[in-house]
Amino acid sequence: MVNYWADFAKGDWQNKIDVRNFIQKNYTPYEGNADFLADKTKRTIAVWEKCRELLTKEREKNGVLDIDTEKVSAITSHAPGYIDRENEVIVGLQLDRPLRRGVIVNGGLRMAVQACKEYGYELAPQIKEIYSKHVRTHNDTVFSLYTPEMRKARSLGLLTGLPDAYGRGRIIGDYRRIALYGMDRLIEQKEKDFATLFAGKMSEEIIRSRDETAQQIAALHEIKAMAAQYGFDISRPADTASEAVQWIYFGYLAAVKEQNGAAMSIGRISTFIDIYIERDLARGILSEITAQEIIDQLVIKLRLVRMLRTPEYNELFAGDPIWITESIGGMGEDGRTLVTKTSMRMLHTLDNLGAAPEPNMTVLWSKRLPQEFKRFATAVSINTSAVQYENDEIMRPVFGDDYGITCCVSAMKLGKMMQFFGARANLAKALLLSINGGKDEKTNKQLAPEMALPQGEYLDYKDVREKYSQVLEWLAGLYVNTMNVIHYSHDRHAYEAAQMALHDSEIERLMAFGVAGLSVAVDSLSAIKYAKVKPVRNADGVAVDFKIEGEFPQYGNNDPRVDVFAREITHEFITALKKHPAYRNAKHTLSVLTITSNVMYGKKTGTTPDGRKAGEALAPGANPMHKRDRSGALAAMKSVANISYDDCRDGISYTFSIIPEALGKTSAVREKNLMALLDGYSDCNAHHINVNVLDRSVLEDAMRHPELYPQLTIRVSGYAVNFIRLDREHQQEIIDRTFYETI
Amino acid sequence: MKGYYHSKETFGTVDGTGIRYVLFLAGCKLQCIFCHNPDTWQHSEKMIDSKAVLHEVNEYRNFYEASGGGITVSGGEPLLQPDFVAELFSLCHNNKIDTTLDTAGFCSKIALLKVLPYTDHVLFSLKAATIPLHRKLTAGYSNRKIIENLQIVAKRKPVTLRYVILPEITDTQIEMTALVNLIHSLRAVNLKVDLLPYHKMGIEKWNALKMPYLLKDLEPPSAAAIVQAKNKLQSAGICMAAS
Ligand code: SF4
Numbered sequence: 001m002v003n004y005w006a007d008f009a010k011g012d013w014q015n016k017i018d019v020r021n022f023i024q025k026n027y028t029p030y031e032g033n034a035d036f037l038a039d040k041t042k043r044t045i046a047v048w049e050k051c052r053e054l055l056t057k058e059r060e061k062n063g064v065l066d067i068d069t070e071k072v073s074a075i076t077s078h079a080p081g082y083i084d085r086e087n088e089v090i091v092g093l094q095l096d097r098p099l100r101r102g103v104i105v106n107g108g109l110r111m112a113v114q115a116c117k118e119y120g121y122e123l124a125p126q127i128k129e130i131y132s133k134h135v136r137t138h139n140d141t142v143f144s145l146y147t148p149e150m151r152k153a154r155s156l157g158l159l160t161g162l163p164d165a166y167g168r169g170r171i172i173g174d175y176r177r178i179a180l181y182g183m184d185r186l187i188e189q190k191e192k193d194f195a196t197l198f199a200g201k202m203s204e205e206i207i208r209s210r211d212e213t214a215q216q217i218a219a220l221h222e223i224k225a226m227a228a229q230y231g232f233d234i235s236r237p238a239d240t241a242s243e244a245v246q247w248i249y250f251g252y253l254a255a256v257k258e259q260n261g262a263a264m265s266i267g268r269i270s271t272f273i274d275i276y277i278e279r280d281l282a283r284g285i286l287s288e289i290t291a292q293e294i295i296d297q298l299v300i301k302l303r304l305v306r307m308l309r310t311p312e313y314n315e316l317f318a319g320d321p322i323w324i325t326e327s328i329g330g331m332g333e334d335g336r337t338l339v340t341k342t343s344m345r346m347l348h349t350l351d352n353l354g355a356a357p358e359p360n361m362t363v364l365w366s367k368r369l370p371q372e373f374k375r376f377a378t379a380v381s382i383n384t385s386a387v388q389y390e391n392d393e394i395m396r397p398v399f400g401d402d403y404g405i406t407c408c409v410s411a412m413k414l415g416k417m418m419q420f421f422g423a424r425a426n427l428a429k430a431l432l433l434s435i436n437g438g439k440d441e442k443t444n445k446q447l448a449p450e451m452a453l454p455q456g457e458y459l460d461y462k463d464v465r466e467k468y469s470q471v472l473e474w475l476a477g478l479y480v481n482t483m484n485v486i487h488y489s490h491d492r493h494a495y496e497a498a499q500m501a502l503h504d505s506e507i508e509r510l511m512a513f514g515v516a517g518l519s520v521a522v523d524s525l526s527a528i529k530y531a532k533v534k535p536v537r538n539a540d541g542v543a544v545d546f547k548i549e550g551e552f553p554q555y556g557n558n559d560p561r562v563d564v565f566a567r568e569i570t571h572e573f574i575t576a577l578k579k580h581p582a583y584r585n586a587k588h589t590l591s592v593l594t595i596t597s598n599v600m601y602g603k604k605t606g607t608t609p610d611g612r613k614a615g616e617a618l619a620p621g622a623n624p625m626h627k628r629d630r631s632g633a634l635a636a637m638k639s640v641a642n643i644s645y646d647d648c649r650d651g652i653s654y655t656f657s658i659i660p661e662a663l664g665k666t667s668a669v670r671e672k673n674l675m676a677l678l679d680g681y682s683d684c685n686a687h688h689i690n691v692n693v694l695d696r697s698v699l700e701d702a703m704r705h706p707e708l709y710p711q712l713t714i715r716v717s718g719y720a721v722n723f724i725r726l727d728r729e730h731q732q733e734i735i736d737r738t739f740y741e742t743i
Numbered sequence: 744m745k746g747y748y749h750s751k752e753t754f755g756t757v758d759g760t761g762i763r764y765v766l767f768l769a770g771c772k773l774q775c776i777f778c779h780n781p782d783t784w785q786h787s788e789k790m791i792d793s794k795a796v797l798h799e800v801n802e803y804r805n806f807y808e809a810s811g812g813g814i815t816v817s818g819g820e821p822l823l824q825p826d827f828v829a830e831l832f833s834l835c836h837n838n839k840i841d842t843t844l845d846t847a848g849f850c851s852k853i854a855l856l857k858v859l860p861y862t863d864h865v866l867f868s869l870k871a872a873t874i875p876l877h878r879k880l881t882a883g884y885s886n887r888k889i890i891e892n893l894q895i896v897a898k899r900k901p902v903t904l905r906y907v908i909l910p911e912i913t914d915t916q917i918e919m920t921a922l923v924n925l926i927h928s929l930r931a932v933n934l935k936v937d938l939l940p941y942h943k944m945g946i947e948k949w950n951a952l953k954m955p956y957l958l959k960d961l962e963p964p965s966a967a968a969i970v971q972a973k974n975k976l977q978s979a980g981i982c983m984a985a986s
Contacts, residue, residue, distance in 0.1 A: 367809070558802065632753040634762075634803045664756045666985070673756050676810030680762075683805040740754065 004182070004237035007279050017189055017504070019176050019272065019415065020402035024332065026275045030341045031370040037344060038292040040352040043087040048300055048353055050084050054099050056710065063320060063725065064119040065099040067308060072127060073102025075222040075254045075498060080229050083304075089297040090246055091230050092253045094305065101308040104260040105131045106494045107167050108139025115310045139165050141489040150482045156440045156447055157604025158430065159479060160516075161316045161423035161597050164486050166309070167494055169261025169323070170406045170512065173502035174415030175251035176272045179244040182236040183224045186501070190217045193505035209505070212491075216501035223254040223498060241276035241286055245294050248273070249301060254498040256322070260307045261496070262421065263323035263407035266359060267414050270328050274342035292345055292352070299349040302359045318596040318730045319721030323360050327404045329373065330364030330392040338364075338401065339373045347380045347387070355384035355713040357720035362405050364392040367679045378674040382660070382667065385692040386713045386720050391682045394645050408719050409593055409651025409688045410512055415503050419510040419650075420487040420586055424594065425479055427569065428517030428618060429605045431524055434467035435459065435535060436542045441606035442614075444540040448474055453541055459609065461529040468525075469572065476576035483511055484583040511586035512650040513577055516594045516601045517618040518566055519555045519625050523610035526562040527552045533609045546609045554610075556624020558635035563642045566622070571647045591650035592622040592643060594717050596726075599733050617733045620717035621653030626736050633658065633677075633740045641686035648687070653717050657692040658740040690715035696739050699723060703731055744793055746827035747786035749819060751796075753803055759843035759864060761812025764800045766791070768828075771820040773849045774882035775870055776957045777909060779945030783819035793831040800840055813841025815866070822850035825857040832861030848892040849884070855892050865896050866937075868905040871913060872921035880912075890925065897931035903984050904934060909941045910964040914972045923979040937984035938972055940964050 005014065013022035040048070058065040071077055073094065081093035081100075095102050103123060105112045109131040116123045131137060142164040146154075153159045163169075177186055190213055198209040227234040227250045238244035248269055256264055273295070280286035302324045314320070328346055330338045347361060363377050381387035388408070395403060395411045403411045412419060430448075432441045438448035448471050454463045527533050531550035535543035553562040574590040582588055594601065602617035612618075612625065619625045622640045629636040633656065640654045664670040674691065681689055692715050702709040706724035714723050714734060723731065747769040755765035769786030771778075778784075800807070800814050807813050814835055821828050821844060832842045844858060845866040869889070871877040877886035896902055906922065908914050926934065942963050949956040973983055 634753045634806055638802065662754075662756065668985070669756070673762055673810055676762055676806060676812070679809035680803070680806030683809070 002239065004239050007282070008275070013180070017177060017181060017186070019174060019180060020400075022180055023272055023275065023402065024334070027271050027338070027340055028274065028278050029337045030339055030344070031337070031372065033372040034344055034348070034376040036288060036341065037348045038289045040296050041289060041293045043089060044293055044296045044300070044352070046087040047084045047297065051098065051300060051304060052710075058099050059725070062119060064101060064308075066097065067101045067103070067116055067119060067121045068095055069103065069116055069121050070124045071102075073104050073257050075219065075257050076226050076229065077257070078102070089242065089293055090249055090301055092249055092301065094253065094257050098304055099306055101306045102257070103127070103308055104167070104258070106135070106137055107260060108137045108165050110139065111165050111310045112308070115308045118311050136493065138489050138493040141493060142486055145485045145489065146482070149478060150485070152445070152447055153478055153482070156443065156445070157601065158426055158447065158475070159423070159482060160426065160601060160604065162482065162486060163262060163421055163423065163490065166313055167259050167261035168421040168487070168490050169259065169263040170410065170421040171261070171418050171496050171499045172265045172267045172404050172406050172412060172414060173251055173255055173499035175248040175267060175502060176269060177415065177502050178223070178234060178251045179238040179247040179272075179276070182234060183220055184235040187217055187220045190220065190501065190505065197505055212495060212497070212500065213505060215495060215497040219254070219258070219497035219501045223250060226250065226254060238276065241273065241280045241291065242294050244273055244276040245298050249298060251498075251502060255496070256305050256307070258498050259494070259496055260309070262317065263325070264305070265323055265325035265404060265406040266302070267404040268327040268402065270326065270342045270346045271338050271340045274340035277342055292348065295342065295345045296349050296352050299346075299353060299359060303353075303356050305358070315600050316595065316597045318726050319357065319716075320725060321719050321721065322358055323407045323719055324358045325360040325362050325405050325407065327362050327364055329369055329377070330401065331366045331368055331396065333396065333401045337368070337370055337373075339370055343373065344376055347377055350380050350384045350386055354711045355386045356711060357386065357713050357722055360408070360719050361387045363387055363389050364395070365389045365678050365682055366392040367682055374675045375671050378671045378678070379667070381691050382663070382670055382674060382693045384713060385694055385715055388688065388690045388715055388720075389678055390688045391686060393682055394685055394687060398649065408595065408717065409591060409653050411651070412510065413508070417508045417510060418500065418503060419512045419589075420483060420583065422479070422483045422511060422513045424514030424516045424591070424597070425475055426517050426601050426605060427515045427573075428520035428524070428608055430471050430475055431468055431521045432543070432606055432608065434464060434471045435609070438471070439540065439542050441542050441544070442604065444538070444542050457534055459528045459533045459535060461525070464528055465525065472569075472573055473576050476573060477580050479513060480577055480580035480582055483513070487511075487583050509584050509586035510589050510650070511582040512589050512591060513574070514591040514593055514650065515570065515573060516598060517605065518569065518592055518622060519619045520608050520610055520612055521569060522555045522562060522565040523552075523625060523628065524608050525565045526554065527609050527611070530561065545607050546611070548609070548611055554624070554628040556629030556636045556639045557631040558638040563639045566639070566643050570643055574647045589650035590648045591652070592648055593651055593653040594618065594620045595719065596620070596716055596730055598717070599730055620655055623655055624738075627738055629738055634680075637681050637686060637689075638684060641681065641684035645685060645687050652687040653690070654686070654688060655690040655692070655715060655717055655737070657694070657737060659695050660693050662740050663693060690717070696735055699731070699735050703728070744827055744830055745790040746793070746824045746831070748789060748791045749780070749783040749786075751791075751799075753799070755815060758815040758817055758845055759812065759866060761810030762806050763812040763815045763843065764803065764807065765815045765817055766796060768816060768818045768821045768824055770823045771818055771847075772823070772882070773820065773847055773870070773884060776880055777907060777941060777945070779942070780819070780948065781945065781952055781954060782948050793827060793834055796831055797834045797838060800835065801838065804840065807840070811841075813843065813863070815843040815845055817845035820847055820849055822846050822848070822854045822858060825850070825854035829857045829861060832858060836861050848889040848896070850892065852892065852895065855895060859896065859899060862900060865900050865902045866905055867893055867896060867902050869893065870907070872918060872925045876913070876918060894929055897929040897934055899932070901933040902931060902935070904936045905939055906936060907939045907941050908964045908969060908972055909958070909961060910968055914964070914968060919972065919975050923976065923981065926981055927979070935982045935984040936976055938969055940969055
């Protein structure tokens with residue numbers, strides 16, 4: 001029998017499923033520079049050229065190249081597909097052709113029909129028939145369970161972007177397990193868990209766990225069958241680096257064939273893969289060139305992942321993102337860095353293939369990362385604006401050293417945690433409710449429980465603040481209940497069997513709540529407290545405008561008088577959320593993250609006391625409102641860093657844009673200064689930062705001549721987008737943001 | 744104590760090494776005809792306390808330290824307020840903050856000697872090496888005193904000598920030779936030259952102040968002109984600042 005684990009250091013990982021232990025025993029930290037990196041191979045060039053042609057065609061066809069309307073996508077639904085078979089080193093497509101999108105209907109039939117229609121297709125009648133007559137979908141169930149209050153909060157834009165009409169995503173299968181153990185071992189383990197963990201007294205909970213584990217086992221068999229279609233036997237562990245990557249990719253592929261999830265991250269694979277590459281290099285069966293080729297070709301595959309999404313979805317999350325987040329680097333608990341040569345190879349794909357939003361390159365930053373790696377990462381970042389950074393120093397103590405980022409900023413222990421994604425509540429709108437006696441400012445309808453209007457001609461801070469607390473208390477209860485309903489239904493109709501099969505059977509669950517409009521709420525409170533704000537009310541008593549007299553401190557200038565509100569409100573809100581038990585005993589977490597939905601939330605929010613007009617976009621994530629951060633980049637960073645990660649364990653997103661000249665005169669100086677910015681930011685216990693280094697004029701030119709900028713990438717809120725794939729409204733919103741440009 | 748200031752910048756990346764807090768003091772008598780901050784010549788009543796500056800620097804010191812940066816006091820001409828700068832820099836030194844002085848050296852020797860002990864690095868802007876050109880580029884002043892001050896600074900502190908290339912004005916054969924000779928005569932401990940291409944970004948400010956901008960027809964130097972000037976200095980054994 002072949003020993004697939006030959007040359008690996010022995011450890012606990014051999015006796016139980018424990019990828020972290022395998023990594024710790026076997027990886028080789030790398031502290032050197034990037035000189036070893038190789039260019040793309042002829043084969044990679046050939047494959048990528050084909051893809052670029054297809055991507056151009058896709059763009060010309062309004063963003064969607066093709067849809068299979070006849071067959072519902074599942075793990076083994078489609079025959080194998082190739083781009084350029086003889087040059088592909090890593091194989092596997094979601095459907096039988098590249099960039100063809102599949103329909104996944106268990107989330108909701110209406111959405112699938114609409115999405116097809118949007119791009120000029122018609123969903124096959126037999127599919128419509130099955131899902132309208134014989135199969136209940138997630139969407140059907142959620143809407144039958146919603147209370148009138150939930151519906152109202154949703155339609156008026158207080159709770160928005162809820163995963164009730166699309167796959168919740170955010171679950172990361174530990175795809176590395178397939179490479180390390182092979183499918184048979186994973187199936188064996190699940191069968192054992194089925195028989196021992198979920199046995200005995202058949203309570204509802206045990207029965208459900210049995211049911212889910214059975215679904216997981218079936219999914220594992222299917223993944224094996226899918227790989228067999230491509231001619232690979234993944235029942236056994238991977239024998240080479242190329243197999244390891246292929247095995248991982250098959251796992252990921254199964255997930256995106258089965259789930260139309262909002263965020264489908266890949267985890268933290270680089271350093272794991274590095275172990276296999278090192279082994280093959282030592283065996284003399286791989287060179288640096290072929291090692292890079294494997295990584296480049298994996299990345300090409302990831303860049304082609306597509307989901308079929310509705311116009312409503314695109315309005316929330318613009319730019320067709322999948323969030324194939326790959327977490328790179330970080331430090332180990334033992335003090336060694338988790339950076340390996342493959343961490344650099346992964347980032348180097350941005351040089352070899354050019355900038356792109358996917359995979360969502362996420363560097364887990366620590367001051368202690370090897371200097372050369374920091375230099376390289378910042379150089380790539382400056383050249384491509386495609387890298388984001390998250391503070392390993394504050395996440396590691398909570399999640400250990402084998403966590404991955406899902407979506408944008410949300411950390412989870414790989415294979416040990418899952419989460420129920422909860423979109424976000426609009427804090428700016430909530431503040432208006434407390435000024436308007438609980439009435440929605442756009443429709444004059446009663447939304448929150450009725451309460452007295454604040455007294456006096458001018459808004460009194462204490463009065464409004466108390467009422468705001470009442471609204472937040474009420475909102476927290478409504479929010480948790482809504483989420484419970486959604487995830488009950490999602491588990492029932494769109495359970496992520498393939499991804500959950502790559503988790504331990506007993507897992508920790510998180511419920512990831514979120515807020516939008518934080519900076520608007522905060523500045524509004526500041527205006528009420530430090531200036532004089534007079535509401536202009538309509539006949540229903542709803543404030544349709546505010547007259548502001550005097551100045552007030554604004555969030556984003558490192559001014560404690562106002563920054564304290566951001567800290568206070570997030571703390572208050574997560575505390576209120578925790579009072580309401582979450583579905584399946586999930587732990588409540590909170591994010592300050594909007595993705596691009598800040599534009600849509602803004603549309604649904606009336607004029608606010610900070611001077612923002614009705615309909616104007618909110619600031620993204622935890623960013624200060626556009627152009628109000630007048631005290632420079634560091635002051636804005638300090639304001640953001642002031643929000644506590646202890647309260648916002650699901651992440652705090654900040655997007656930073658600067659023109660190259662403002663970062664320093666030469667590229668060496670720019671790299672050094674960006675490294676220092678990230679070190680300083682990390683020292684302040686800040687959590688996340690997107691870094692864009694470009695001129696506003698480049699973006700303006702790209703709006704005029706999109707054809708000249710096919711790969712122009714920009715980080716928005718927790719992810720990157722291909723700029724020219726955004727609609728004009730989202731493009732303009734990005735251009736309007738603060739670009740630090742003092743020199 | 745308090746000083747007259749024009750503005751401050753917490754994220755300065757072009758006035759000294761690393762990321763720096765840059766305090767622009769108000770007041771300057773030299774009146775260079777290519778000055779890009781003529782709004783700093785006169786001071787208003789706007790003042791800042793040295794302790795307040797220190798407090799603010801400390802607020803961002805994570806960033807400054809990580810970058811090998813610190814504080815830069817610029818202007819205007821900071822050495823017109825030597826007591827304030829000396830106090831500020833000594834406070835910074837007590838707090839282990841790196842200090843850079845950005846000066847044109849147009850001040851008394853006493854003023855300079857007050858500040859120098861607390862200064863880690865000097866950015867010294869020399870407008871012209873010959874007296875006639877210096878008179879032409881400023882409000883008629885000779886550079887004699889400035890060069891004496893440069894000699895003092897260069898013997899004691901690391902200096903980046905900043906020299907603006909105005910095409911065919913400051914980079915002529917005569918001027919460049921005078922510059923080389925001057926630098927050779929300095930017996931500097933550590934001197935590097937930073938050639939700054941002339942730019943027109945100050946013109947708006949001149950217009951706003953309703954002052955005639957004499958160089959409005961002068962175009963910025965070509966990249967080749969900069970390289971040529973650089974080569975001239977380097978071939979004379981002079982070190983260039985890394986940029
Ligand atoms: S010394 Fe500097 S501030 Fe003073 S006039 Fe000359 S360029 Fe302007």
